[in-house]
Amino acid sequence: MDIEITTLDGKKSGKVSLSDTVFGLEPREDILHRMVRYQRAKARQGTHQTKGRSDVDRTGARMYRQKGTGGARHHSQAAPQFRGGGKAHGPQSRDHSHDLTKKFRALALRHALSTKAKNGSLVVVDDMSAKDPKTAALRGQFTKLGLQNALMIGGAELDGNFQKAARNIPNIDVLPIQGINVYDILRRHTLVLSKAAVEALEARFNGEGVK
Template sequence: MKVQVLKLDGTAAGDLELSDDVFGIAPRSDILHRVVTWQLENRRGIARKARERSEVSRTGKKFGRQKGGGTARHGDRSAPIFIGGGKAHGPRLREFDVSLNKKIRALGLKMALSSKTDGNLVIVDNLELTDAKTKVLVGILAGAGFGKKVLVVDGEAVNEGFARAAGNIIGINVMPAIGANVYDILKHDTLVLTRSAVEKLEARFNG
């Protein structure tokens, strides 16, 4: 699949041949759903477990008379109403470590990349900015017409000047190629890849 390579200002910078094994796979909603669910489940934090009545180490001796004391008829001190007692219906320890086959995860990423080739994928030569300022980058992106929610993926590391300039722009997220994932790709309207990002992604699957 041959696509046009652009500069950040929208001018042409040549052509690039994309691998059909990575960018030419028909997306399947069931595969994408499984991968996104796996990602989000593994992002969930684990709640700290609270000790309940049976787990609190306190005396079990009845500390008052059953009748005649002028107070309620209490048993041991581990009851939830006392300071130091067990928590009633407290948070339980829950594990969210969901497993997913590596082949399915790789296939899901290929499908997410392929889903953007219908007009929502932009290949740029590089992310070099002559003036790495937010105001300048806002004007460049507005002129290029990338849209409101844009994911920019660079090669080994994101260009420092571009990352600094894009840091305060709402809707623009940047990451290196190693961080490309299904959830973030699908969440954004436009996917912008540099030449080096394409090389890294194709080498990731072919290697």
């Protein structure tokens, strides 16, 4: 698959051939769904917790005598039905993450990349750099490219001026190649890769067969 390379100013800068084993798969929603669930579950803090009846500080004495009151029989004031009592079956701190194999996670990333390529939402730029950390200037370049909601993936090291200029633009995320992930790819409309990012991705998946 061949795709045109463009500059940030919107000018053509040649073509690059994308590997079909990385960008040419037939996207599967079930794989992408499992991967997004994995990422979102892993991101959960799991610190939500309520006090049960054994955790609240209430007297353990019987509220009133067992018989003769004409009312229901109660004992501890820490029971859930009383104000100030413990919560019944409330949430407890726990780890929400679950496992997915490394092979599956790599496959999901390739399916996410293939989704953007198939939908025509993949853009390759020659370089992600800026002379000055000026947000207005970079926003003008993005307008020329039609980028309003995009994830931008650079090389192993990001240009400092480009990163500073882009971080104030709404709906634009900038990550190094090490941070590429399925959730961020799918949550943005357009995926923008630098030439260095394309080379790094194809080197990463070199030798893996299509499954």
